[in-house]
Amino acid sequence: MASDVVLELKGIEAGYGKAALVLRGLSVEVPRGTVVCLVGPNGAGKSTVLKVASGLLKPRAGSIVLNGKDMTGSGPQTLLRAGLSHVLQGHSVFPEMTVEENVMLGGYTSADRAALSERAGFVKEVFPVVAERWGAAAGLLSGGQQKQVEFARALMVSPDVVLLDEPSMGLDPKRTTTVFEQVARMRDAGVAVLLVEQNARRALEMADIGCVLDLGTVFATGPARELLADPKLSDLYLGGRPAA
Numbered sequence: 697m698a699s700d701v702v703l704e705l706k707g708i709e710a711g712y713g714k715a716a717l718v719l720r721g722l723s724v725e726v727p728r729g730t731v732v733c734l735v736g737p738n739g740a741g742k743s744t745v746l747k748v749a750s751g752l753l754k755p756r757a758g759s760i761v762l763n764g765k766d767m768t769g770s771g772p773q774t775l776l777r778a779g780l781s782h783v784l785q786g787h788s789v790f791p792e793m794t795v796e797e798n799v800m801l802g803g804y805t806s807a808d809r810a811a812l813s814e815r816a817g818f819v820k821e822v823f824p825v826v827a828e829r830w831g832a833a834a835g836l837l838s839g840g841q842q843k844q845v846e847f848a849r850a851l852m853v854s855p856d857v858v859l860l861d862e863p864s865m866g867l868d869p870k871r872t873t874t875v876f877e878q879v880a881r882m883r884d885a886g887v888a889v890l891l892v893e894q895n896a897r898r899a900l901e902m903a904d905i906g907c908v909l910d911l912g913t914v915f916a917t918g919p920a921r922e923l924l925a926d927p928k929l930s931d932l933y934l935g936g937r938p939a940a
């Protein structure tokens with residue numbers, strides 16, 4: 697494996713309980729310093745890919761390689777310590793707690809106060825809203841701002857790769873733009889991102905690499921701009937609508 701690949705899923709087969717397979721031999725690579733965006737129709741298995749990558753769902757076959765090390769079979773805690781942080785779908789800030797308390801929760805695995813304080817300074821630089829509202833109750837922030845608090849929390853463990861499940865969910869177009877700008881900032885700060893988005897066109901405009909999933913496998917992958925320009929593919933990931 698090339699050393700510039702942070703996360704690699706190879707030949708993954710996975711499903712829930714005794715039900716049929718959801719992922720059928722899926723392979724995805726996340727190169728260092730890039731945003732890789734998974735798109736595809738409802739039920740294609742996008743969120744399931746993230747659950748397998750973060751150790752929440754054990755694959756029945758295939759392997760998970762993080763920073764060149766085979767991590768197949770590891771649980772979420774082990775993967776977190778090895779450099780992979782997962783921001784789950786939906787909102788996970790604690791509204792009565794301050795932004796600071798919410799962000800610092802991300803550093804609970806470390807007892808090194810000096811390192812945590814330095815890291816907090818770094819995430820405040822990446823996410824200006826987090827710095828501005830540091831002492832405010834998180835519940836007073838807008839939905840898009842709360843997403844940035846979740847991103848900041850995920851960066852507290854100094855991950856090499858962050859998994860984001862539908863960060864634009866429930867946000868209006870303006871706030872979606874802001875959230876995608878913050879995803880790009882994470883990437884520019886040196887963190888690779890594997891992202892699932894329903895908002896396919898806008899997410900691919902921001903991403904470096906796109907990956908179109910269908911029926912549990914990768915139907916097409918390549919530079920995000922090339923996928924955007926292919927009308928046959930946009931038919932699939934835009935739910936049957938012809939490309940603009």
Ligand SMILES: Nc1ncnc2c1ncn2[C@@H]1O[C@H](COP(=O)(O)OP(=O)(O)OP(=O)(O)O)[C@@H](O)[C@H]1O
Pocket residue numbers: 712715718736737738739740741742743744745894
């Ligand atoms: N916890 C679960 N238990 C059982 N089946 C599940 C579970 N989560 C997802 N599935 C099934 O796995 C398949 C893929 O779901 P997944 O959420 O990965 O798709 P998706 O591409 O992210 O879809 P969407 O775009 O609708 O969010 C679906 O058929 C779904 O019903």
